[in-house]
Amino acid sequence: MDDDPKNTSRYRTGLEVRRSVLGDPHVDRAGDAATDFDRPFQQLITEAAWGTVWARPGLSKRERSIVTLALLAALGHDEEVAMHVRATANTGASRDDIREAFLHVAIYAGVPAANRAFRIAKEVFSQMDEAPHA
Template identity: 85%
Template sequence: MDEVSGDAARYRTGLAVRRSVLGDRHVERAEVAATDFDQPFQELITEAAWGTVWARPGLTRRERSIVTLALLAALGHDEEVAMHVRATVNTGASRDDICEAFLHVAIYAGVPAANRAFKIAKDVFSEMDGSQNDR
């Protein structure tokens, strides 16, 4: 397999994994919003993050979700924390898992980072619970 066909396969795998974790609507919004300027970035994250790292067999999607949430919270990437909290409905990570991840953040990355992550998660849970009640 040459590099180009390898990249294409990694992209296809990444797109499938990205859709299964974040949901079709999220991925479609990202694709529609992409411009010539940021299309290379969309391709990079689809291939590298989703087609390489998230597609690896070493951890389950639930485990990757927990690790990702802890890292994003520790780094203060609020929008990504919210997005990945929403994605837990697809990865199988529970609210208890998220709590445990953020407790680790408090000890290893600082209470302010964990405090912010807990607030974001609570807001997302409230939004998710409200949308479930609207059905």
């Protein structure tokens, strides 16, 4: 019997979805940086976030991207906001979509959270515009 979580269909699906959203370089860096300490966490997010939630058929990747950005911005998870702004190059969420999500954040989660999210997105957009194929 094979107990390796990497051999489950949910893990394999999660890894495929994670790569399609975040890109191979990001996922490879996360995998290469994993240690015995945090490897179970990487497996958990690959299976649960990517293999369960992001793989569901109810919303498109674009829609999930917009929802994710709004939630991360509302909760003040700045590094994750930046990562998911970069991921919009793969999900189809436009800059207009991101702006609308952050305007929603301003009303429902507070102007400071939206202000921070707008600042992060502008920085990421600038980086993306300077190196569109990086």
